[in-house]
Amino acid sequence: MRASNLYAPTLRNTPAEAEVVSHQLMYRAGMIRKSAGGMYTFLPLGWRTIRKIEQIIREEMENAGGQEIMMPILQPAEYWKESGRWDAYGDEMMRIDDRHGRGFCLGPTHEEMITALVRDEVRSYKQLPLLLWQMQDKFRDERRPRFGLMRSREFIMKDLYSFDKDEEGMRESYQKMYDAYSKIFTRMGLEFRPVEADNGAIGGAKSHEFTVLADAGESNIAVCTKCEYAASDEKAELKVIKAPVEEMQPLEKVATPGTSTIEKLCDFLNVPVEKTIKAVAYQTDTDALVLAFVRGDHEVNETKVLNCIEGALDLRMADEEAITAAGGCAGFMSPIGIQKGTHIVVDQTVMKMVNAVAGANEKDTHYKGVNPQRDFTNEGLIVTDIRLIKEGDPCPVCGAPVKMTRGIEAGQVFMLGTKYSEAMGAKFLDEQGHEHPLVMGCYGIGVGRTMAAAIEQNNDEQGIIWPRAIAPFEVVVVPVNGKKEDQLSYAESIYDELKKAGIDALLDDRPERAGVKFKDCDLIGYPLRITVSPKGMEAGTVEIKVRRTGEVLVVPREQALAKAQELLATL
Helix, strand or coil: CEHHHCCCCCCCCCCCCCCCHHHHHHHHCCCEEEEECCEEEECHHHHHHHHHHHHHHHHHHHHCCCEECCCCCEEEHHHHHHHCCCCCCCCCCEEEECCCCCEEEECCCCHHHHHHHHHCCCCEHHHCCEEEEEEEEEECCCCCCECHHHECCEEEEEEEEEEECCHHHHHHHHHHHHHHHHHHHHHCCCCEEEEECCCHHHCCCEEEEEEEECCCCCEEEEEECCCCCEEECCCCCCCCCCCCCCCCCCCEEEECCCCCCHHHHHHHHCCCHHHEEEEEEEEECCCCEEEEEEECCCCECHHHHHHHCCCCCCEEECCHHHHHHCCCCCCCCCCCCCCCCCEEEEECCHHHCCCEEEEEEECCEEEEEECHHHHCCCCCCEEECCECCCCCCECCCCCCEEEEEEEEEEEEEEEEECHHHHHHCCEEECCCCCEEECEEEEEEEEHHHHHHHHHHHCEECCEECCCHHHCCCCEEEEECCCCCHHHHHHHHHHHHHHHHCCCCEEECCCCCCHHHHHHHHHHHCCCEEEEECHHHHHHCEEEEEECCCCCEEEEEHHHHHHHHHHHHCCC
């Protein structure tokens, strides 16, 4: 490819709407352009990287036994109604009716479609295990599309679905995909971590996110400083913290004017924060009230709370009217005296507290001597881990302190079990002729999101620093003056050698100043730049710059190919 023929409109200034580095650099490097909110056109350079990511994925899916198919993007509503997700999925689903009034959606995911496909074809255990996958666009009507390809409304996803005869088989398929994903992100040259994750709307029993470590990531990850444990903050489990043994005191109501926050309460009563109980009030998508209680120095994990409430799809902060109607008082709440029918979720550490301070459900009033095991007697009380993990908390596996880091979820693997097969009647006959639901897993990789994550992890003030495997071109050959026939011919000879050796090369033959071309090379992030200059030609040498390190080597012309191959092998 010659740069004079390449459609790559680079920019010197950053678009105002681009908030994160990957969005800014993809725009400036001429890789994407916005079509509408959360929708982007890939230009040639960006699409080349997308195709290289797809090729790595395709090779590893085939190596793991996956068979590629292609399902429709437009999905019938009846499949989603069978699974129970047509109403449950929420406003992110893009729904349309055809001219006959039949309901469809633009696929946000394909569990229903693949289950419907397989239930009509797979009858016997002899046809299992089965791994089917595709690579196509998905659609989700994000409330606030942002961060370029990291949160968009139309995006490319690789999704694979496994079908097995039992849980043991599902675990084997899950491990195959776990291993394949590890190979995929390793081949892409990315620093990543598989972390235990919440299953969210997909459902199922177990999940891991493959998270590319980057400061701009939306995922908070807890990583053990000693063992291999890693989990998203939504999923990370925490053990009970037991309070020191002391004699229980009687429950006592005390006036605490102006103490609607834990900090003010501790100052007023001169008690340590570890002796207080914090309340957070939510309402579900059906307006049900949920009161969550954690120790005063802890934070509520909303995902864990949501998972406790059967049928709830979402949580929002409760309004004061709902709190009052349940017998509570905003800023001064505890489970004591709350009306029956309210969802009350108490962190397991709170239940071990002794002689604590909690709200009395009266303005400017608290209880002292609160002993939850004695005093929290509400019917239907849920006691579980609802605490949000933080830096320094003990690892749930080995007890060593965890550290918090950030990352971008690029892929996720799920054990689905029989959630969809039972709902949609996808069954098979075993060796004895008995009927059973298929046991499923699903496995996704966000292709564009992976591209963005790679840039977030690999950049500097000049631009992108691509890992070789997914760079739009591996090497760019730059004659200092493309208008000089001798320089251009010299550069073309090197370019031809690289191409014949199987190296993906670009010849920057544009009649631009050398400084402009060098800036574009650094902005776009080609792993190697080979420069042809008049002085080098006279000396019989070329200059090779390594984008990642900034190292510049001057090598004899006849060694240019060998040195390029040697350097690429390290990138």
